[in-house]
Amino acid sequence: MRTSTAFGLTLLFVLSAILLIFPIQANANTSNTGQTTANLNIRAIPSTDASIIGKFPKGTQFRYIDRNDGWGQITIQGQTGYVSLDYVTPIQHTEAAAATEPASNEHVQRIVIDPGHGGKDPGAVGNDTMEKLVALTISEKLQNRLQANGYEVKMTRSDDIFIPLAERAALSNDWRADLFVSVHANSASTAAANGLESYYYGSSSSGKQLASSIQTAMVSNTKRENRGTHSGDFYVLRHTSMPAVLIETGFISNPADALLLNDSDYQNKVADSIAQGIEAYTS
Numbered sequence: 001m002r003t004s005t006a007f008g009l010t011l012l013f014v015l016s017a018i019l020l021i022f023p024i025q026a027n028a029n030t031s032n033t034g035q036t037t038a039n040l041n042i043r044a045i046p047s048t049d050a051s052i053i054g055k056f057p058k059g060t061q062f063r064y065i066d067r068n069d070g071w072g073q074i075t076i077q078g079q080t081g082y083v084s085l086d087y088v089t090p091i092q093h094t095e096a097a098a099a100t101e102p103a104s105n106e107h108v109q110r111i112v113i114d115p116g117h118g119g120k121d122p123g124a125v126g127n128d129t130m131e132k133l134v135a136l137t138i139s140e141k142l143q144n145r146l147q148a149n150g151y152e153v154k155m156t157r158s159d160d161i162f163i164p165l166a167e168r169a170a171l172s173n174d175w176r177a178d179l180f181v182s183v184h185a186n187s188a189s190t191a192a193a194n195g196l197e198s199y200y201y202g203s204s205s206s207g208k209q210l211a212s213s214i215q216t217a218m219v220s221n222t223k224r225e226n227r228g229t230h231s232g233d234f235y236v237l238r239h240t241s242m243p244a245v246l247i248e249t250g251f252i253s254n255p256a257d258a259l260l261l262n263d264s265d266y267q268n269k270v271a272d273s274i275a276q277g278i279e280a281y282t283s
């Protein structure tokens with residue numbers, strides 16, 4: 001009787017100690033959201049030799065704690081498991097993780113996407129390509145990605161219709177958007193001009209930071225000519241009151257760029273890059 005009471009008290013003590021220790025450890029680590037890039041084994045301990053206790057199919061989104069040793073710790077049906085982070089793309093920091101990071105742009109929630117031109121205004125035309133259509137297609141792809149990343153998104157247009165520039169800026173200001181992203185394609189008098197460039201307004205340092213972040217991702221993902229990041233006096237940049245960028249996704253007037261602008265793989269890469277650039281800016 002006495003022995004079993006002593007055992008019971010010891011067990012209670014051990015359980016309390018575990019309950020005390022675990023929340024502290026959980027808070028001290030960085031909690032992330034990721035997506036698997038392949039079918040992924042869940043291991044009992046963080047080693048490729050460990051027994052497999054489950055699997056995540058390719059494309060699964062899940063929360064994990066980054067152990068900073070290449071392994072993520074997960075909890076699945078109350079059980080702790082480990083996955084190799086070689087096959088995981090981080091999606092978005094959780095609030096808990098963001099709170100431990102230095103002050104940055106993590107407050108960004110609302111993003112306006114502005115597909116250039118539309119309706120009676122085709123934008124640049126050439127090589128069987130119209131800027132207004134390319135801009136809308138890339139913008140819709142970007143909208144899907146940003147919504148999947150947890151942002152609230154408004155489009156200045158979702159159809160081939162004419163919207164005055166003043167309305168585009170007003171929509172963004174009235175909604176109190178955190179970011180404004182205008183999507184365009186370029187044109188030049190010489191067919192040779194090609195590649196990617198990004199604009200921000202005036203001397204806005206946040207606009208510049210966002211534009212460079214997007215430009216870097218686009219150039220790295222598409223391997224197209226880097227024409228750089230510039231300050232530009234565009235109406236929608238001048239009249240919006242949040243960090244705003246205008247992205248030139250290629251030259252309609254260049255035959256090779258025009259082919260790419262009509263290619264869904266390229267459109268996907270550009271949309272991915274803009275989303276990546278925004279993630280980098282906000283983390």
Ligand SMILES: [Zn+2]
Nearest residue numbers: 116123184185
């Ligand atoms: Zn344009």
